Amino acid sequence: GCSEADYVSFNGICYKDFAEEKTYEEARQTCARDGGLLAMPKDDAINTFIHDLSGGAIRWIGLNDINNEGQFVFEDGQTLEEASYSNWKRGEPNDLGRRGEDCAQIYTSEHAWNDAPCDRTWGFICQLGTEVGRA
Ligand code: 2F8
Numbered sequence: 122g123c124s125e126a127d128y129v130s131f132n133g134i135c136y137k138d139f140a141e142e143k144t145y146e147e148a149r150q151t152c153a154r155d156g157g158l159l160a161m162p163k164d165d166a167i168n169t170f171i172h173d174l175s176g177g178a179i180r181w182i183g184l185n186d187i188n189n190e191g192q193f194v195f196e197d198g199q200t201l202e203e204a205s206y207s208n209w210k211r212g213e214p215n216d217l218g219r220r221g222e223d224c225a226q227i228y229t230s231e232h233a234w235n236d237a238p239c240d241r242t243w244g245f246i247c248q249l250g251t252e253v254g255r256a
C-alpha cells in the first residue's frame with residue numbers, strides 16, 4: 122500500500138488528487154511536504170489513470186518550461202524527448218498571452234495537456250515514488 126493517507130497505487134506509484142486550487146509552485150510544495158512530486162504522466166496508462174482520479178477535472182501535472190521556454194521538463198528533470206511521451210491538446214503548448222504559459226495541466230477533454238500561467242490556481246495531482254527505468 123501507499124505510505125501516505127489518501128494516496129492510491131497504480132503500477133507501483135502512489136497518486137493523490139488534490140481538488141484544492143493552488144499555483145503551480147504551491148502545488149509543488151504541497152507534494153514535496155508529502156515526500157513526492159507533482160504527478161508525471163509518462164505514458165497513456167498513467168495519463169488516463171490521473172485523468173480518472175480527478176474525475177476529469179483540470180489538474181496541474183509535474184511538467185513545465187519555466188527554465189527554458191519551449192523545453193518542457195518533468196519534475197524529475199526528464200524531458201519529453203527522454204520520456205518518449207507527450208500528450209498535448211491540439212494547438213498546445215502555445216505560451217499564450219503577454220505573460221506566457223509555462224506550466225502544464227491535464228485538461229478535461231481527450232486527457233490532453235495544456236500549458237497555462239504558473240501563477241493561476243488549479244487542483245493538482247501528487248505522486249510518491251518514480252517508476253523504475255523512468256526516473
Ligand atoms: O484555446 C486554448 C487556450 O484556452 C485558454 O486561453 C483562452 C487557456 N488559458 C487558461 O487556461 C488560463 C490557454 O492556455 C489555452 O491555450
Ligand code: CA
Nearest residue numbers: 215222236237
Ligand atoms: Ca496554453
